[in-house]
Amino acid sequence: MDSRHPDLHPLYDEHLATLRQRADAALARGGFDHLVIPAGHPRYQFLDDRPYTFYVNPHFKHWVPSTKAPGSWIVYTPGRRPRLVFLQPHDYWHAVPEAPAGYWVEHFEIVVIREPAEARAHLPADPARCAILGEAEWAVADAVPNNPRAVLDHLHYHRAFKTAYELAMMRVASRIGVRAHRAAEAAFRAGESEFGIHMAYVAAARQTEADLPYSNIIALNEHAAILHYTEFDHAPPAHPRSFLIDAGGSFHGYASDITRTYAAQRDGEFQALIDAVDRAQLGFCDGVRAGRDYRDLHVHAHHVLAGILREHGVIRMSAEAAVETGVSAVFFPHGLGHGIGLQVHEVAGFAAGEDGGTIARPEGHPYLRLTRVLAPGMVVTIEPGLYFIDMLLAELRKRPEAADIDWDRVAAFRPYGGIRIEDDVACTTEAPENLTRDAFAEAI
Known part of the structure; x- marks a missing residue:
């Protein structure tokens, strides 16, 4: 199956609708206005400049089929089109992630940034109103992952049921x-x-x-x-x-x-x-x-x-x-x-x-x-x-x-x-x- 196969469009449409329904319920349960998901960042070996293999936040790849987008973020607010803040740095030392493309991109508002810190301008203004799912070191400015238990319990429980x-x-x-x-x-x-x-x-x-x-x-x-x-x-x-x-x-x-x-x-x-x-x-x-x-x-x-x-x-x-x-x-x-x-x-x-x-x-x-x-x-x-x-x-x-x-x-x-x-x-x-x-x- 190719990622551009036309049959994936209706399947992904239904999948995203299911994720939005689950997110709506989880946010209501936790008392939050926004779901914010960082893709994560590479970690470096102690006393070295060699990164460990990057593995994307599973919550991130649940929404988009992108596993090599470190520094990127997803923002979902009920009733609104989800936003993908996509880090595509100017870099000649490493391969730069290709621009998002395929059957899923039409569902997102996509913002391309060049530096990780630029993501903060495209996240909700008040982090206290956000359920931010990830590790603490993935924070950008005051947008620090808080992993609210009520939100995670709901999302994790329903993740067992595959679309x-x-x-x-x-x-x-x-x-x-x-x-x-x-x-x-x-x-x-x-x-x-x-x-x-x-x-x-x-x-x-x-x-x-x-x-x-x-x-x-x-x-x-x-x-x-x-x-x-x-x-x-x-x-x-x-x-x-x-x-x-x-x-x-x-x-x-x-x-x-x-x-x-x-x-x-x-x-x-x-x-x-x-x-x-x-x-x-x-x-x-x-x-x-x-x-x-x-x-x-x-x-x-x-x-x-x-x-x-x-x-x-x-x-x-x-x-x-x-x-x-x-x-x-x-x-x-x-x-x-x-x-x-x-x-x-x-x-x-x-x-x-x-x-x-x-x-x-x-x-x-x-x-x-x-x-x-x-x-x-x-x-x-x-x-x-x-x-x-x-x-x-x-x-x-x-x-x-x-x-x-x-x-x-x-x-x-x-x-x-x-x-x-x-x-x-x-x-x-x-x-x-x-x-x-x-x-x-x-x-x-």
Whole structure:
């Protein structure tokens, strides 16, 4: 999908109308007259003139598909056309942001400035009447971000419900990620190192590491047991056994988050374990239905994965006992998933409502990132896993339940590290839309 595709016009029109409605309600709730959103500024490394990678304020890119506009601002006043104060400096040291163009610009009053301080003249006169969303160091003069809780709670809660425009962006992000995943698998099959696989991914995605929504996880063999493994060995292992890749793509500020696991030996026991997790994962994806409590889906996943461990001879106890005693959490120590959209881990995963409040995690599941009841428009990840993590296994050996573990089976699977399979799934009024599987089907 090209950013100038004519079909984006009606989608963006509807999207902006939705944002304005939400902003109107949030400002009324907080008692403010204006919503002001800075894009943000680059940070510099300590004692150096090298900037860290700039990442735009997610509230900014919610309104405009511009992720590289540091020093710019959005001003929205109910009943008025939103204003974009766009910083386009005179600079021959760095690339200057291109002038705003495309399907969305007609909806904004656009003011171009040359110096960051010039923005103040185009912001509301009284900062006390403004809800300014951002970090304190992004202030210009007396326009200092105040992040009013009532405004943020309302906006964050409703951000879970994606517009048709946002879903279109996320479908493209999924296709970008899948294209790169295909290249990464091919590199693994060709015997590349973790670094080599990563480079194949970046080339196929046609996105730099800074453009990707998060740091790639490229894990061979035992490294797959490290949940957030972001180191890259430059030499391939002498005996490649397994490959876990957790990597996504970005499009107009929206993310995809995709994980796959591959066995070097396609007909071995580890492949059979991958296939079992894959079948289970598809069942969990089908559970992304309106009215389903995500906490219940997570606990259900524990029971199913414990059953897989039993079927494959890793545990001898029942699935129910494995969940009740916490044994299942040794092999599946993270949450089933999270919200996704403008951020990989979308905000308000625990929000009780638009007025704030928190929905607690289930007892014994401290790493679950989403506790809300699913509703149409929500997009969530479904990422079950089974791992053989030395630290957790060592702790399990000290417990009474150790007698119900086949440690020879554990030793056999340990060199493979672990398995994770992750899709991005949209909850609809009918059957779930699996953005990831659809993208893989298109890529064949």
